[in-house]
Amino acid sequence: MPSVLMPMQAGISRSAERIALVSPDFNDCPASCRHDSLPETESHGTLTYHDDPALQPGRPPELQFAGDVGPAERPVVGIYREIAASQWWPAERMRRAQFGQLAALVEHARRHVPFYAARLEGVRPGASGLVDEDAWRSLPLLEKAEVQREHADLKSRGLDPREKVAARQTSGSTGVPLEVYITWINRLLFAAIRMRFLHAHGYEFTGKVVDIHPMSAEDPLGAVRRHAMWEWPLGELFETGELIEMDICSEIPDQVDLLEREAPRYCVTHPSNLRLLLAAFRKSGRRLPSLRMVRTRGETISPEVRAECREVLGVPLIDAYGATEAGYIATQCPGHDHYHVQSETNLVEVLHDDGTPCGPGESGRIVVTPLQNLAMPLLRYDLGDFAEVGEACPCGRGLPVLRRIHGREKEVLTLPSGEKRYSFFPSTLFKDIPGVARFQIVQTKLTELELRIVAERPLTPGECGVIEARLENQAGPGFAIRWAFVDEIPPLPGGKRMEFVSEIKAGG
Numbered sequence: 001m002p003s004v005l006m007p008m009q010a011g012i013s014r015s016a017e018r019i020a021l022v023s024p025d026f027n028d029c030p031a032s033c034r035h036d037s038l039p040e041t042e043s044h045g046t047l048t049y050h051d052d053p054a055l056q057p058g059r060p061p062e063l064q065f066a067g068d069v070g071p072a073e074r075p076v077v078g079i080y081r082e083i084a085a086s087q088w089w090p091a092e093r094m095r096r097a098q099f100g101q102l103a104a105l106v107e108h109a110r111r112h113v114p115f116y117a118a119r120l121e122g123v124r125p126g127a128s129g130l131v132d133e134d135a136w137r138s139l140p141l142l143e144k145a146e147v148q149r150e151h152a153d154l155k156s157r158g159l160d161p162r163e164k165v166a167a168r169q170t171s172g173s174t175g176v177p178l179e180v181y182i183t184w185i186n187r188l189l190f191a192a193i194r195m196r197f198l199h200a201h202g203y204e205f206t207g208k209v210v211d212i213h214p215m216s217a218e219d220p221l222g223a224v225r226r227h228a229m230w231e232w233p234l235g236e237l238f239e240t241g242e243l244i245e246m247d248i249c250s251e252i253p254d255q256v257d258l259l260e261r262e263a264p265r266y267c268v269t270h271p272s273n274l275r276l277l278l279a280a281f282r283k284s285g286r287r288l289p290s291l292r293m294v295r296t297r298g299e300t301i302s303p304e305v306r307a308e309c310r311e312v313l314g315v316p317l318i319d320a321y322g323a324t325e326a327g328y329i330a331t332q333c334p335g336h337d338h339y340h341v342q343s344e345t346n347l348v349e350v351l352h353d354d355g356t357p358c359g360p361g362e363s364g365r366i367v368v369t370p371l372q373n374l375a376m377p378l379l380r381y382d383l384g385d386f387a388e389v390g391e392a393c394p395c396g397r398g399l400p401v402l403r404r405i406h407g408r409e410k411e412v413l414t415l416p417s418g419e420k421r422y423s424f425f426p427s428t429l430f431k432d433i434p435g436v437a438r439f440q441i442v443q444t445k446l447t448e449l450e451l452r453i454v455a456e457r458p459l460t461p462g463e464c465g466v467i468e469a470r471l472e473n474q475a476g477p478g479f480a481i482r483w484a485f486v487d488e489i490p491p492l493p494g495g496k497r498m499e500f501v502s503e504i505k506a507g508g
C-alpha cells in the first residue's frame, strides 16, 4: 500500500502530511540496500517488489552511483531505486497505488486549500482507503484560467512553515504566464525521473552535453555558459562530462559553430530549433562525428524530424513530455518511439470532449494530477495538450503508453467540417524546395490558411503549385490559401518556433 509519510524520519520535508507514492524509507536505506532486487513476496518498508526477469525484458543494467553519496543527494538515490523497480509493476498495481496516493492528496486539499473545500465534498476515500474512480471522474476539470484567477486560494495553508516551497513560472508560450508552487520533494522526484529516463536510453554521464534552450532574461542574447559538470544532482552522483548551455535565440550558424567546436556526445534542444539545425547540416553536408544522441523537449516532435535526425546526423532522437506545472509527464520508451506515462508522479487521464476516457488508438485532452504537490494541489488539471493513447508496451514496463503527444490546442488544425486534425506537420510541404528558409502556417479562419514564408529567392509558380497541392493533400479540401512572404518569423516568448499555429479555438 502507498503511504502517508511522516516527515521527520525522512528529514527532507517537514509538512505534516508529506506524501509520496514510493516507500517512506528512502532516506534511511543503507547504500547496500537493493530494493529492486527483492523478490515479489518480500516486503520492504510498506511496499513489495517483484523481480521476475521474464517480466522485464528491456531492463537496463543497474545504475552505479558514486561510492560516497552526499546527504543532499541521498534521497534522490533512494527515490531512484524505488522508481527503477516500480516502472515494472503491473498496470493495475500502479493504479491502486495512485488512487491510494490520491486519497492523501485529496484529504490535504480539502482541509488546507480553500479552493477545494467545497469542490471535494463528493470525493472521499472508501473503506479500501482509495479514492473511488467514479467519484474522481465526477470532479470538474481545473482550467488554466481558473488557476490564474484562483491563484491565492489554490495555495496550501497546511504546510509546515519550514517547508521549502519554490515558485515556478511557465514560459508563457501558451499565452499568459502562470506561477505555480512546488515543494522540495517535487524537485527530488523530478531529478530521479530524469535519471531513470537518461539511464534507460543508455546515456553515458561522462559525455559532454550541449544544451540549447531559452536562457534567463538576465542573460544577453546569444549567451553561452560553461559548467564543469552536469546539473544537480547528476554532477554530484556521477563523474560527468562538461555541460555547455547556449541561448536558443542564437543565430543558427553560431549554434552550428558551437556544436562543431565543442564536439559534444549529446545535444539537447527544442524540436523547432533542431529542425533549423538539421537544415543547416543538410545544406553544408557536414556532420558531428562525436554525437551519439539528440534529446528534445518542450514541443511536439513530428515523425519527420525523428527520421531527419537519423538521416542527417546519423543518431537517434529521444524525447520527453512535461510541463512546468507537473514535471515529467511522459518519457519516450527506450525500445520504441512512444511514451510511458510517469505514473509515480502524475495521474494522467486522456479524455474525450464528453469527459469519458480514451482507449488505445483514440486521441483526447491530457488531464494531469501531480500526485505529490501539496504546496499547490492541481487536481484534474487540463494542460491544454492532446495525446493519443497506446496499447500496453511490449518492453515490459507497466507504465501506460501515450502513442503520440499531439501538443497544444493552438497546434490543432480544425477542418471546415469542425473535425480536428491533431498531428499536422507542415514541414513535408516544403521538402525539396530549397528557396524556403523558414515557414509557418497559420489557421486564421475555419476555412483559411495563411502560409508565412521567409524565402531566399522568389518561388516559381510551379513550386507554389506543388506546395498548395501538398497542403490540400495533408489538410484536405475547403481551405482558401493565402501567401505571405515575410522577412522574419519571430519565435514565441520562450524561444519556441511553431510551424503551425491555429488562431481559432480547436473545435470552434
Ligand SMILES: [Zn+2]
Binding pocket: 333, 334, 335, 336, 340, 393, 394, 395, 396, 397
Ligand atoms: Zn516501453
